[in-house]
Amino acid sequence: MIVLISPAKTLDLSTTDNVTYTTPDFQKETRELVSIMKKKSTEEIKKLMSVSENIAALNERRYQDFKKTFEPTHAKQALLTFNGDVYTKIDVENYSDADFEFAQAHLRILSGLYGLLKPMDLIQAYRLEMGIRLGNKKGNNLYEFWGTRIAKAINEVANKRPIINLASQEYFKAVDQKTIESTVISPLFQEYRNGKFQTIGLFAKQARGMMTNYIIKNRVEDPEQLKLFNEAGYQLTGDEKDWRFVR
Template sequence: MITLISPAKTLDLSTSELPLFSLPDFQKETFELVRLMKRKSLSDLQNLMGISENLAVLNKQRFVDFQNEFEMHNSKQALLAFKGDVYMQIDVDNFSEEDFQFTQENLRILSGLYGLLKPLDLIQPYRLEMGVRLENKKGKNLYEFWGTRIAKAINETAKGEALVNLASQEYFKAVDQKFLKMKVITPIFQEYRNGKYEVIGLFAKKARGMMVNHIIKNRINDPELLKTFNESNYEWAGEDAEGNWRFVR
């Protein structure tokens, strides 16, 4: 069973003390995108990514400084570097070496710049969301740039087992499902508000992180066992009309 999550905009770039690491699989493609981004002006970055001038300056410099080698002095393990709402629920500070090994084998992170990351892959700081309309030699956006590569890489990793999709819609669109050779299970998390159940963004992100942590700590490899997930008072409530697995509270 492979679990899939999105990256985060917020990064923790402090030095990692974890000696375990791996290298990204799509370095050629990453460097191709970096070369494209290096040529962008500050105003180009602001318009392309919808960010402030300060953020444009920061990320322009990140692309200018991007190195040809991923090493501990210029990079950090992806699972430790990302610090968004999902990642804050993954208790990496208390992971054992066995936890990290299970995570490395069973979790993958989608990325606009890196395509598909293993948790311990070293990444250099960046910002490039999957939904950005960055024209490139393969098309008009990053979905066309990555094409079928991500789906095929997931197939190789999952070896025909299930895929648990805990990524956002923006990122999961980068996975060409026509090429997936496994069952896709998409859990959704809903809150009871004003007489009905609905998805509330912040709570849903945190719940996705809780489920990732639950999978890792309990070494879950059978999707059916996800139905026992009850962190933070969520409980299994069946499938919706689209086949999503509903967890409610």
């Protein structure tokens, strides 16, 4: 079973004592995208990403400083770097070596810049959301840039085992569905409010993180085991095809 999650815009760039690391698989593609971004001014990045002047300037510096190699001196493991709403619920601070090993084998992180990341892959600080319309040699956006490559890489690691999709729609769209050889299960997390089910963005993101953490800590390798997930009051409702967790 393979779990897919989205990256985060918020990054924890503090040093870590964890010395175990791997390197990204799509370094050639990453360098190609970085070379495009290195040519962008702060103003161009501001417009491209729809961000503030400060965030645009920060990311211009990040791309100008981006190194061709991935070393612990200027990069950090992906699972320890991303720090958004999903990741605050993945309890990496208390992970054992065995937890990290299981995550490395069963978790993959989708990324606009890196394509598909293993948890312990070293990454350099960046911002490049998958939905950004960044012109490149293969098209007008990152979906066209990545094409079927991400899906093929997932097939390789999944080996036709089920895929648990805990990524956002923006990122999972980068996984070419015609190429995927596995059954895909996409859990939905909702709140029961005022007599109806509602999807609330923040809570849904946190729930994806909780389920990711649950899978890693409990060594879940069969989707049937996920039906027991009850963190933070969530419970499975619906039939076999409807993986809706509500509270």
